[in-house]
Each structure stands twice: as C-alpha cells, then as structure tokens.
Amino acid sequence: QKEVEQDPGPLSVPEGAIVSLNCTYSNSAFQYFMWYRQYSRKGPELLMYTYSSGNKEDGRFTAQVDKSSKYISLFIRDSQPSDSATYLCAMRRNYGQNFVFGPGTRLSVLP
Amino acid sequence: SQTIHQWPATLVQPVGSPLSLECTVEGTSNPNLYWYRQAAGRGLQLLFYSVGIGQISSEVPQNLSASRPQDRQFILSSKKLLLSDSGFYLCAWSGGRSYGYTFGSGTRLTVV
Numbered sequence: 001q002k003e004v005e006q007d008p009g010p011l012s013v014p015e016g017a018i019v020s021l022n023c024t025y026s027n028s029a030f031q032y033f034m035w036y037r038q039y040s041r042k043g044p045e046l047l048m049y050t051y052s053s054g055n056k057e058d059g060r061f062t063a064q065v066d067k068s069s070k071y072i073s074l075f076i077r078d079s080q081p082s083d084s085a086t087y088l089c090a091m092r093r094n095y096g097q098n099f100v101f102g103p104g105t106r107l108s109v110l111p
Numbered sequence: 112s113q114t115i116h117q118w119p120a121t122l123v124q125p126v127g128s129p130l131s132l133e134c135t136v137e138g139t140s141n142p143n144l145y146w147y148r149q150a151a152g153r154g155l156q157l158l159f160y161s162v163g164i165g166q167i168s169s170e171v172p173q174n175l176s177a178s179r180p181q182d183r184q185f186i187l188s189s190k191k192l193l194l195s196d197s198g199f200y201l202c203a204w205s206g207g208r209s210y211g212y213t214f215g216s217g218t219r220l221t222v223v
Contacts, residue, residue: 034211043117043201043214044155088154090211098145099212103154 006102019076023089030091038086079109113138117202117215130189134202142204144185149199
C-alpha cells in the first residue's frame with residue numbers, strides 16, 4: 001500500500017461545478033497537510049495548508065482533514081477553466097520533516 | 112521576497128552524456144533545498160535534500176548526485192545519463208516562515 005493515494009483522474013467537470021479532490025493516507029502520525037496546484041509544464045504552487053483535523057477556507061477553496069479516517073479533501077466552489085490543473089496533496093509528521101506527496105489528480109474544468 | 116530560479120527549462124541530452132542542473136534561491140538564508148523528479152502519473156519522487164552547505168541526503172540510489180557549494184545554490188549532476196533519467200526535475204526550498212515547499216519552474220530532461 002502506498003503511503004499517500006489519490007485518484008489520478010482525469011476528472012472533467014463543467015464550469016461552475018463544485019469539485020471534490022481527495023487523498024487517503026496510511027500513516028496516522030501525519031499532522032501537516034498541504035494542497036498544491038500544478039499547471040502543465042510548471043512547478044507546483046502551494047494552495048492550502050492545514051494542521052491536524054478540521055476545515056480551512058480560502059476564497060473558493062476549502063481544505064478538510066479527517067484524521068480519524070485518514071482522509072483529506074480539497075473542495076473548489078464555482079470552478080473555473082483556470083482551475084484546470086493537477087492537484088497534489090502532501091503531508092508530513094512533524095515540522096522540519098520531509099513531505100510525502102500523492103501522485104496527483106488531473107482536473108479539467110470545461111467552459 | 113523569496114524567489115527560486117531553476118535552469119534550463121528544457122534539455123535534450125544523448126545517453127552517456129553528463130548533466131548539470133542548477134537551482135538558486137534568493138531572499139532567504141540557510142534554506143532547506145530539494146531535488147525532485149516527476150514522472151507522468153507517478154507523482155513527485157524526492158531525490159536529494161540538503162539542510163546546509165555540503166550536507167546532502169540521498170533518498171534513492173541512482174545515477175545522479177547533488178552538491179551544495181553555496182548556501183543558496185543546489186546542483187544536480189550525472190556523469191553518464193541513462194534513458195531512464197528522462198523526466199521533469201524540480202528544485203524546491205523551505206525554511207524561515209514558509210509553511211511548505213516553494214518549487215522552481217522545473218527542467219524537462221529528455222535523454223535520447
């Protein structure tokens with residue numbers, strides 16, 4: 001079993017839809033969780049950062065962590081064609097340790 | 112503000128040729144530096160990381176090596192490239208008040 005898993009997609013949705021992107025993980029010691037967005041042929045850029053369980057909202061994006069289920073989600077409201085990218089989750093046990101990345105989910109938002 | 116520079120953007124090299132990819136960071140001191148390789152559908156594979164000048168940790172045994180000759184410079188090298196070295200190489204840094212990693216724009220390496 002891989003340490004961090006993501007549905008690779010591709011996921012295609014119409015513009016304006018609510019998108020749910022998910023990661024599951026096996027290491028219950030993970031405490032720091034991140035979501036990155038990567039456009040084609042570019043480096044990943046940090047979208048959201050959360051610590052431990054709970055929700056965090058930033059504009060159209062909401063990150064959710066459920067440590068009891070070892071499951072994290074990224075919700076995108078009112079999705080736009082500019083949201084079309086690959087979304088990577090990442091997590092680590094302690095501050096200062098290296099992050100473990102999921103393989104990424106490719107999202108296409110169709111106009 | 113902090114910026115990270117990585118070059119070249121694309122590179123086509125013959126099998127058996129040497130490789131040198133360079134990454135520099137500006138606007139911060141004593142960053143942690145990372146080299147990742149990304150293969151299609153396989154996510155990010157950590158190759159090397161460094162917490163200081165001359166300090167290199169290797170995550171996977173392979174045909175590559177890394178060096179950190181200066182505080183904000185990280186170099187990925189190979190003496191003889193293999194076909195399997197093809198991929199998208201990303202440099203990243205962390206430290207200071209940053210929560211996660213900041214990535215460079217990447218180098219797409221094709222070994223032919």
